[in-house]
Amino acid sequence: MSTLFTNARLIDPEMGREVTGALLVTDGAIAAILPEGDKLPKAAQTIDCNGKVLAPGIVDIGVKIGEPGERHKESFRSAGLAAAAGGVTTMITRADTIPPIDTPETLAFVLERARDQALVRIHPLAALTKGRQGREMTEIGFLLDAGAVGFSDGDAVTSDNRVLARCLTYAGALGALVIGHVQDPGLSNGAAVTSGKFASLRGLPAVSPLAERMGLERDLALLEMTGARYHADQITTAAALGPLKRAKAAGLDVTAGVSIHHLTLNEFDVGDYRTFFKVKPPLRSEGDRMAVVQAVADGLIDIICSMHTPQDEESKRLPFEEAASGAVALETLLPAALRLVHAGALDMPALFRALSLNPARRLGLPGGRLGVGAPADLVLFDPDKPFVLDRFRLRSKSRNTPFDGHRMQGRVLGTWVGGKRVFAWGKDDVA
Amino acid sequence: MAFTARHLLGIESLSKDDILTILDLAEHYVTLNRQPNKHSNALAGLTQINMFFEASTRTQASFELAGKRLGADVMNMAMQASSIKKGETLIDTALTLNAMHPDLLVVRHPHSGAVNLLAEKVNCAVLNAGDGRHEHPTQALLDALTIRRAKGRLQRLSIAICGDIAHSRVARSNILLLGKMENRIRLIGPRTLMPSGIREFGVEVFDNMREGLKDVDVVMMLRLQRERMDGAFIPSTREYYHRWGLDAEKLALAKPDAIVMHPGPMNRGVEIDGTIADDINRSVIQEQVEMGVAVRMAAMDLLARNLRSAPQEEIMA
Numbered sequence: 001m002s003t004l005f006t007n008a009r010l011i012d013p014e015m016g017r018e019v020t021g022a023l024l025v026t027d028g029a030i031a032a033i034l035p036e037g038d039k040l041p042k043a044a045q046t047i048d049c050n051g052k053v054l055a056p057g058i059v060d061i062g063v064k065i066g067e068p069g070e071r072h073k074e075s076f077r078s079a080g081l082a083a084a085a086g087g088v089t090t091m092i093t094r095a096d097t098i099p100p101i102d103t104p105e106t107l108a109f110v111l112e113r114a115r116d117q118a119l120v121r122i123h124p125l126a127a128l129t130k131g132r133q134g135r136e137m138t139e140i141g142f143l144l145d146a147g148a149v150g151f152s153d154g155d156a157v158t159s160d161n162r163v164l165a166r167c168l169t170y171a172g173a174l175g176a177l178v179i180g181h182v183q184d185p186g187l188s189n190g191a192a193v194t195s196g197k198f199a200s201l202r203g204l205p206a207v208s209p210l211a212e213r214m215g216l217e218r219d220l221a222l223l224e225m226t227g228a229r230y231h232a233d234q235i236t237t238a239a240a241l242g243p244l245k246r247a248k249a250a251g252l253d254v255t256a257g258v259s260i261h262h263l264t265l266n267e268f269d270v271g272d273y274r275t276f277f278k279v280k281p282p283l284r285s286e287g288d289r290m291a292v293v294q295a296v297a298d299g300l301i302d303i304i305c306s307m308h309t310p311q312d313e314e315s316k317r318l319p320f321e322e323a324a325s326g327a328v329a330l331e332t333l334l335p336a337a338l339r340l341v342h343a344g345a346l347d348m349p350a351l352f353r354a355l356s357l358n359p360a361r362r363l364g365l366p367g368g369r370l371g372v373g374a375p376a377d378l379v380l381f382d383p384d385k386p387f388v389l390d391r392f393r394l395r396s397k398s399r400n401t402p403f404d405g406h407r408m409q410g411r412v413l414g415t416w417v418g419g420k421r422v423f424a425w426g427k428d429d430v431a
Numbered sequence: 432m433a434f435t436a437r438h439l440l441g442i443e444s445l446s447k448d449d450i451l452t453i454l455d456l457a458e459h460y461v462t463l464n465r466q467p468n469k470h471s472n473a474l475a476g477l478t479q480i481n482m483f484f485e486a487s488t489r490t491q492a493s494f495e496l497a498g499k500r501l502g503a504d505v506m507n508m509a510m511q512a513s514s515i516k517k518g519e520t521l522i523d524t525a526l527t528l529n530a531m532h533p534d535l536l537v538v539r540h541p542h543s544g545a546v547n548l549l550a551e552k553v554n555c556a557v558l559n560a561g562d563g564r565h566e567h568p569t570q571a572l573l574d575a576l577t578i579r580r581a582k583g584r585l586q587r588l589s590i591a592i593c594g595d596i597a598h599s600r601v602a603r604s605n606i607l608l609l610g611k612m613e614n615r616i617r618l619i620g621p622r623t624l625m626p627s628g629i630r631e632f633g634v635e636v637f638d639n640m641r642e643g644l645k646d647v648d649v650v651m652m653l654r655l656q657r658e659r660m661d662g663a664f665i666p667s668t669r670e671y672y673h674r675w676g677l678d679a680e681k682l683a684l685a686k687p688d689a690i691v692m693h694p695g696p697m698n699r700g701v702e703i704d705g706t707i708a709d710d711i712n713r714s715v716i717q718e719q720v721e722m723g724v725a726v727r728m729a730a731m732d733l734l735a736r737n738l739r740s741a742p743q744e745e746i747m748a
Binding site: 195196197198199200201202203204206208272273314317318319320321322 | 443520521522540542543544545547548562563564565566600603626627628629631632
């Protein structure tokens, strides 16, 4: 079985370039890249891309799915539909479920549900400590064998440095990747927004942006001590960029991510207590947002993620302090990220370096690139197509997006996983 | 002069004219309240529900009296004891009450923004009686009326607000109101009780109370809440009183005719010396309570007028 994609803008983040031409998929893998003018081979199926963009599918680190425990918020099936519609071909799922994914048995449940229900590839994270309690490490070895691609307690940050040092030492010896949430737990406790004039005007409990630098620096010192492989889930402030840069220059095995919301929104978007804008860490100042966008362009921040966090209406229709944190973003990740391209902050190859190539590489997955031999995980999209986002048309079970009613530009036309089409724009059903 | 707002949620959205409209009408009610017959029919036939999700004696009594003097049917609901404890959400509570067709809803809630949220879900006029650390608009209005009556004006005054600014909705509403009316505002207190980014509000901030009180016209003291007293924000109440408590010696640095205010209830010997609080030549604390009823009558009267003049479909929407 072979498919030929013709007349496409092919984005190759590995080489940092964009070429016009055709791409041949055979047996679920990319078999050839044919620049414009090359003789086109025969294929069982030909798809004319009409000059639109064909890029490696997004590898999204840190997707929350409500299984187990909160299936009413998101299931593997609904998340898979949303991912496919958003051009996300691999979801790296979080361990902060109820109960947490902290044993090989719960991990096996996740993998089984993922295999049976989800349209896209799923690789799970597992908890770093039992119950995400920050006291005893999980069975990191068994969990690795069972398929965990990384270890994270999510936003349950331990303040016990000795526990974390041991976890990092043990994980480091097994070559496991540890993902940290770099917000100082003491300062962040109870905070709903970033400190400053806006926080004071709204009378909301706030945390200094420096809590992020403190959290990062603590973890970096422990990395220096233990030599573990480490990824900071979200770097969202200018103050944390200096320590990150120095750590990379010093040769620590560290990478960093940022959520799409911190790249495209700022603290003022909370406005009149709009709880769909309550995320963790809280949205930052415009100065921080611009610094972080630049850090993505420079490659200092490696990975852009959705930090997809489904919350039902009941969890959000509360006073701001009491409302749950998080936003759904699987379907809005790409159009929101294209804002950065349209604004001239990033070019297309740099965007897919952060969305696809770098996360795949960091996790040791074969996807994320547009090269011969890579799995045919692809997204076809029209980067210029304008639309107004209606949250009730999202495929996620939860519709808590901050982009409701926003003008977006960029529409996914089709998504393929291993050469199999999982989404087609305009059709109600998925092939 | 038109005051067209549907709710009174905060000072932030009020114009200078709105503020003056409320204060001028309040003057009228001050006069009425001093008559033997204190009754008006401004709210006759209307239903006022006081929903207090946080304990309050004075503010609730003030709103209740204001409503009754204007002829409204007033109902008090002590929300701490009721459905909230049974797990009902704020919005469900609001919808339940809304179905009883109240005209005025007076709400106090421990969380910032909760009253705004509630106002989105009901058809009646909502008055914020204090939400978290966000706003307490009627307190700022009654303070403004007290200042205007004592000083003869509400502009170009130097006003010190002292104490726990960070956790105080009274301070926020007063900073906004007094700023809009073009006064110089000085904030005095320990830095642990100052909110972040406060200098951007166009105020001067003082660590030292003696420097801060120099030549001010108005000294506004704030209540230090008990849960802030033990170690976490300040080391002890005696050290606090020594540095930031208002005593005769510190007050002597203010203008000779400076007035002393306090929103109550007071902690005598913590933020204020009892003899100053009781000094009828300096303290306007009792006057503040009197102005409170008048200002709340004015605010509810104006909201009720807007309610009656609003097109019906808007109310139904």
